[in-house]
Amino acid sequence: MLLRTKINLKQLSKDEICRLIGDEGLPGYRAEQLIHWMYKRHVSGIDDITEFSKDLRRHLKKIAFISNLKLAERLRSSDGTEKFLFSFEDGQTIESVLIRDDGRLTLCISSQVGCAMGCLFCLTARCGLIRNLKSYEIVDQIIAVNRILENEAPDPLSGKGEGKPPSAKGITNIVFMGMGEPLSNFDEVVEALWRITGLIGISKRKITLSTAGIVPKILLLPRKAPDINLAISLNATTDGVRNEIMPVNRRYPIRSIIAACRKYPLQPGRRLTFEYVLIGGKNDSADDANRLVSLLKGIRCKINLIPFNPHHGSDLKGPPDYRVLEFQKILSSRHLRAFIRESRGRDILAACGQLRARASREKASAGYITK
Ligand code: SAH
Numbered sequence: 001m002l003l004r005t006k007i008n009l010k011q012l013s014k015d016e017i018c019r020l021i022g023d024e025g026l027p028g029y030r031a032e033q034l035i036h037w038m039y040k041r042h043v044s045g046i047d048d049i050t051e052f053s054k055d056l057r058r059h060l061k062k063i064a065f066i067s068n069l070k071l072a073e074r075l076r077s078s079d080g081t082e083k084f085l086f087s088f089e090d091g092q093t094i095e096s097v098l099i100r101d102d103g104r105l106t107l108c109i110s111s112q113v114g115c116a117m118g119c120l121f122c123l124t125a126r127c128g129l130i131r132n133l134k135s136y137e138i139v140d141q142i143i144a145v146n147r148i149l150e151n152e153a154p155d156p157l158s159g160k161g162e163g164k165p166p167s168a169k170g171i172t173n174i175v176f177m178g179m180g181e182p183l184s185n186f187d188e189v190v191e192a193l194w195r196i197t198g199l200i201g202i203s204k205r206k207i208t209l210s211t212a213g214i215v216p217k218i219l220l221l222p223r224k225a226p227d228i229n230l231a232i233s234l235n236a237t238t239d240g241v242r243n244e245i246m247p248v249n250r251r252y253p254i255r256s257i258i259a260a261c262r263k264y265p266l267q268p269g270r271r272l273t274f275e276y277v278l279i280g281g282k283n284d285s286a287d288d289a290n291r292l293v294s295l296l297k298g299i300r301c302k303i304n305l306i307p308f309n310p311h312h313g314s315d316l317k318g319p320p321d322y323r324v325l326e327f328q329k330i331l332s333s334r335h336l337r338a339f340i341r342e343s344r345g346r347d348i349l350a351a352c353g354q355l356r357a358r359a360s361r362e363k364a365s366a367g368y369i370t371k
Contacts, residue, residue, distance in 0.1 A: 007064040009038060009046075010136040013191065014199060024059070039199040042147035044068045069137070069144045084145060085356060088113075088137065092130060093356050094179055096141040098171075105149075106173040109141045111189050112180025117212045120245040121235075121277055123313045124179045124356070133180070135191035141178075142200060146170045174202055176209040177231070179356065181248075183209075183217035186224075193225040204228055210275065212248050213257040222265050230264055231273035231304075232257060236283050237291035245282065258295055271337075272301040278324055279308045280317035289330035302337040 012020065014035065021031040030052075037049045046052075046061050072093055073085040082098040094110040115122070116129035149169050174196060176182040182189045189209070196202050210231040211218065221228065234257070236242035242249035261272055274296065278284045292303070305328055308318045319327075324340055331338035 004063070008067045008136075009034065009064050010067050010140060011134070013195070020064070024063070026056075030056075035199055038066060039143065039195070040201065042143050042150060044147065067136070067140070069140045071144065071148070074148075084141075084148075086141065086144065094133070094137075094141070095356050096145060096178055098145060104173050105169070105171045106175060107142055107145055107171045108175045108177045109138060110178035110180050111138055111176055111182040111185050111192075115180045116184060117181050118247045119212065119233075119235075121279060121308055121314055121316050123311050126313045127356075129180075129184075132185040132188060135188045135195060138188065138192035139195045139200070142171055142174065142196065142202075171202070173206045174208070175231075176207075181212055181214065183211045183214040183221070186217050186220070190221075190224045193228060205270070208273065210273075212246055213252050214248070215252040215256045215260045218257070218260040219263060226265075227267060229270065229273065230261075231275055232261060233275045233277070234292075234295075235275070235277045235279075237288045237295060241283055245279070254295065258299070261299055261301075266300055270300075272299060274301055274303045275306060276303055277306045277308050278319040278327060280319045280323070282316065284319040284323045284327060286326065286330060289327045293331060293334040293336060296336060302339065303331060304339055304341045305331075306341045 007020065009017065014031075017034060018028065018031040021028065021034070033051055034049070037043045037051065041048075043049055043066065045066055046057050046064065049057060052060070067089075069086040069088070071084060072087040073083075075083045077083075080100045084096045084098070085093055086096065087093045092113045094113055096110060097108040099106045099108065110133065112129060112132050114127040114130040115124045118125050149171075176189070193207065193209075196207060197204055204227040208229040208231050209221070210233060212233050218230070218232075221230070233246070234242075234254070235246060236249075236254070239249060239253045242254055264272060266272065274292075276283075276292070296303075305324060307324055308316055310316070310318055328338045328340055
């Protein structure tokens with residue numbers, strides 16, 4: 001007899017779930033129910049789908065299961081930011097960061113284990129690319145955090161959560177700014193985007209994909225996943241400096257990125273985001289600010305100025321506060337919308353890759369093999 005391996009229901013697209021339900025001789029609405037319980041009720045196993053009879057659950061369990069990310073570590077910052085370290089069956093780990101502000105719950109998710117971009121300021125770059133995440137592993141970060149939030153007692157001080165449905169305190173916004181370069185894992189990220197919008201139900205307007213600037217994929221994205229917000233990690237205004245701090249610039253120089261941005265279709269009222277990590281003495285001069293104004297002329301955008309968050313993996317320095325303010329002033333005086341993004345969750349190693357790096361160091365010193 002041939003042993004049939006069980007199907008991981010989270011791996012399946014919507015169409016594949018419908019097909020499986022049909023193949024099992026079950027009515028079509030069971031597929032909708034299954035999707036609802038996995039993506040909106042965040043069940044961790046088939047047994048938890050209480051809308052299904054015991055017989056139906058037994059039937060499904062014979063052929064399928066629901067996988068779950070394992071929470072390896074959770075840290076809460078004094079500013080309310082939380083960082084989750086999740087592990088997979090192959091022992092690899094990724095980070096997701098939950099940011100709370102103005103009634104929004106934004107989850108910053110990872111798209112790869114490690115990253116191949118090699119940016120000088122980024123700690124994730126230090127471990128190189130280990131592997132791409134599958135679309136369900138990308139989406140599961142949202143499901144896992146939503147489940148954690150749901151199981152938490154309502155905050156007695158805020159009075160929020162009481163008497164409200166579970167979704168009332170769920171994640172509202174998604175940013176692809178965790179570990180990895182999302183456009184280098186294009187197909188899985190596009191499928192994840194479809195599941196986040198279509199199955200979890202987060203609107204495209206509330207999803208931002210951040211890229212180091214993979215030009216052909218920036219051009220392709222609007223056709224494959226239209227109306228997602230796009231953020232570009234620009235971080236420099238000359239190819240000389242950008243080549244040095246972001247090696248990907250040798251392949252796709254600044255002018256090619258800006259040209260691709262000018263072609264990115266924007267819905268009325270929407271803007272591109274340019275991220276600019278300010279590094280002391282490297283890219284934080286008044287000349288840089290003026291060059292940035294010229295580069296972005298005519299592009300509907302906003303700029304997030306992020307003071308470099310120093311870490312053990314880099315000799316680069318954060319900018320002095322007065323430089324950050326001066327940089328912003330120059331942009332604002334030329335009618336660009338520039339916001340200073342203070343580094344959230346510094347006390348919990350919230351910058352890209354920091355928690356994973358620490359966990360790996362600790363493992364290494366405990367005698368485990370880390371890679
Ligand atoms: N690869 C994608 C997404 C991951 S990086 C990208 O390049 O956009 C997400 C953001 O974190 C980028 O804007 C990056 O410039 C910023 N970043 C990385 N390390 C940082 C650090 N040490 N301090 C401040 N910002 C950092």
